[in-house]
Amino acid sequence: MRTWLLPLCLLAATGCGRGDSNSRALIQNKGSDTLVNVAQAWAEAYKTVDPKVAVAVTGGGSGTGLSALINGTVDIANASRKMKDSEIEQARANGIEPVEFIVGYDALAVYVHKDNPVVGFTLAQLAGIYGENGKTENWSQLGITVPGAKDGHIVRVSRQNNSGTYVYFKEAVLGPGHEYKLGSLDMHGSKDVVDLVAKTPGAIGYSGLAYATDTVKKVPVARAEGDPFVEPTEASAQDKSYPIARPLFMYTAGQPTGAVRAYMDWILSDAGQRIIRDKGYAPVRTLD
DSSP, X not given: OHHHHHHHHHHHHTSTTOOOTTSOEXXXXXXXXXXXXXXXXXXXXXXXXXXXXXXXXXEEOHHHHHHHHHTTOOSEEEESSOOOHHHHHHHHHTTOOEEEEEEEEEEOEEEEETTOOOOOEEHHHHHHHHBTTOOOOBGGGGTOOOTTOGGGBOEEEEEOTTOHHHHHHIIIIIOTTOOBOSOOEEESSHHHHHHHHHHOTXXXXXXXXXXXXXXXXXXXEESXXXXXXXXXXXXXXXXXXXXXXXXXXXXXXXXXXXXXXXXXXXXXXXXXXXXXXXXXXXXXXXOX
């Protein structure tokens, strides 16, 4: 038995951000679909920073990444929402103290078909479309005629409930204690939302700013009736003038050390922050 346990032990030593001078450290990074593209870009770029470190990135949603952190199977969990108190308690019960890092900011954009003439939404109008007590089911209720939309029906595109984007939109737009109404088309990924909206004239969806394409229209949002409509941009995410701006997080299991500490420091450096800016998100500070 000892003869086959030894190779397994050696293999384990190369994971979880650990390794000796003769091994390659492996950092496991999992979570938010909003962050997965920039996380992959960070991992790819880091190969030139420290060739002895490999970063394995997978998506699956914020809830998936945080569950993996709680269970001790990843070094870093990506999340587009804050960790819940209940999740922190679960982690502590497993002997893990989560440490939070804000790695950027996102303007959570509201997307419609490119032919939709809408000029802006208030948060109340969005709650009327998405909220469980919302009465808005047809574009005509907003005084809008959408070319190609069957009977003017609003097709609500949302995310699955393990998504941090789903949770954040619910909190920021619907309000505490409120739920989504039934009947939305719930997509697995951020890109899937935009792709469906692009193909569906009557659709509305929400997704990260970095997933914008010229096949959809980003709609400005106002906090209340009479307030100015604010475009979702890098600048409006960073200064929080956009009503659905949010921080983007990475969580580690305790204060990171070794390869994980070096990797997090690099992500928050100017080099790492230029990458998140290039991917369409706002960095944590103004860069040259």
